[in-house]
Amino acid sequence: MAEAMPTRTREADAVRPEVRTRVRPAAPDFDGWACPVPLRDHRKIVMGHGGGGRLSAELVEHLFAPAFGGELLAELGDSAALTLGGARLAFSTDSYVVRPLFFPGGSIGDLAVNGTVNDLAMTGARPAFLSCAFILEEGVELATVGRIAEALGAAARAAEVTVATGDTKVVDAGHGDGVYINTAGIGLIPDGVDIRPRRAAPGDVVIVSGPIGEHGVAIMSVREGLEFGVEVESDTAPLASLVRAMLTACPDLHALRDPTRGGLATSLNEIASAAGVGITLRERALPVPEAVANACAFLGLDPLYVANEGRLVAFVPRAHADAVLAAMRAHPQGGGAVVIGTCTADHPGIVVVNTGLGGTRVVDLPLGEQLPRIC
């Protein structure tokens, strides 16, 4: 409490000089600020800090990690791998603030289970227990809370996890948005499994488990002010059973990620950066459904940056790629699995796409999310 406060200094350090020069206004005015892709040279929280992109990473790297003394956070995976009482555990948490609470293909209750379960599964862990904490806004209908709880319970049963402990807080009307949920999860990592972003290696084959962009487009299609008619449903689904099938085909999977906020582009950039490898994608191989492509063209978005909630991207040793792909395609959650690219020693830390016309473009880490509050 009484400690000196180095936060401002840290924040200033985090701003790269060239960016500062480019975007810094003479006198920033944050009153009524609501832009999801904000200035970098700020003293206040902007929507982009919650977008899972570069601003979120800076907040973790320069503010939270130093304050918490975060050795484990430094690995920058979505789950921590721990050893406690002789057991190898995965531990993960996410809060869910999606708007609206119900959307085509799911609800905040589904996301609250699948999002956390999938973070655990990306370490190869078998998810076992969830905590579940609700922050309810005074005045929300009990029937709404009931529908969400039923969806959450059903999703937990489908994912074979037990909701073991919980908490409920209520905040005054006008200080919430109906329902916010936090879940934390614990899973057991099997012996011999070591799946982490930094294990991605040159030569690895990059496989995605199915069509991309559906969750984000489903949310956008019903978001206040953005309604447009598409028949896309969220892909929200638990992925631990798919990972088990993949591990049976190849116990030495190198890296896994579920590309949620910030989409596939963000996950690939994080892995490229953590492992110090380059990633080359073939644009024509990217599984973008026509409805997603159309919606993205309509809204001026890039499907590579649109959130998914039931897909994973895998870095697999070349020798095992065919076996893993076959195992994925035989699984209900991996029927649409395809190879989208390869891992290379060239251009370390950088993700590029070979376009259909023979060109190459860099796929950078976004600043924030294209659409806030997507999960």
Place this chain on the structure above:
Amino acid sequence: MAEAMPTRTREADAVRPEVRTRVRPAAPDFDGWACPVPLRDHRKIVMGHGGGGRLSAELVEHLFAPAFGGELLAELGDSAALTLGGARLAFSTDSYVVRPLFFPGGSIGDLAVNGTVNDLAMTGARPAFLSCAFILEEGVELATVGRIAEALGAAARAAEVTVATGDTKVVDAGHGDGVYINTAGIGLIPDGVDIRPRRAAPGDVVIVSGPIGEHGVAIMSVREGLEFGVEVESDTAPLASLVRAMLTACPDLHALRDPTRGGLATSLNEIASAAGVGITLRERALPVPEAVANACAFLGLDPLYVANEGRLVAFVPRAHADAVLAAMRAHPQGGGAVVIGTCTADHPGIVVVNTGLGGTRVVDLPLGEQLPRIC
């Protein structure tokens, strides 16, 4: 999602006929509703659902537990005791929505560590890892987030736990209240330790670890609209090391609870109800500091219902009570430990106080919290 929705029925079932008769208005009008002790026959969330009293318990019992299929929730402790990979684990979660964020003696960052660590400690577990998830409101000062993160990190070091994983979400201005934090914690339960509410037994001595009511009064003293001058500071503190000292004196502690929301009265009622025992307190033995007593008299509150964040109440076999009391008094967190009553086979499920004048009064479970958003 598409399931039939039995919530309304369940909620109606939860309303006891005699209460319904007494408090039901002809046509409840919930517009602008802000009372912390609300009607029971409602269709919307009211502040009392987050108060940790009877309304919170009903929400868990009649809405969340059936939806989640909650075998483990049914134990109604603040932590779940699990076995995973051969390890005996405690697992707990709490969200922190305290207002204001900083108060005499601490901040939301201290509470977010100590609250969850203490829930783990009440099973006898040694807290090991925390997750930490922030829901930030757009526009909150980064310096504020920084101060809170520093306080949280310092509290984690003091409690000897590692912040292992985290998450940050940002919600639009007007849909939060600066900073909400959720932490979940994992601890290791030592072999042979079995501390649960339902193990409280007739003959047990009831010991409280120090003065009561300080956290609640500290918050009230700076709460908007309630400011009054007292020198009371929050008692927020980690209790795991105190519990270890108590376990050394008596490995067979029966039940422990940290009396937070709803105060000592709520914790004692929950234990009496879970174990099917009666509890008799001696009013003159209750350690109510003069400043707390004065503030409560001024505000019309009962100190038994005021929140604590660094105290525990213990149910100890009579033969070991002196040894446990001595161990507590020798510990920095237990210097003010006193015996406040006993556990009895009479009046099962009911807590009574023998008053200084020779009378007896029943201490009931409150409906909600006397002051919302206390933690």
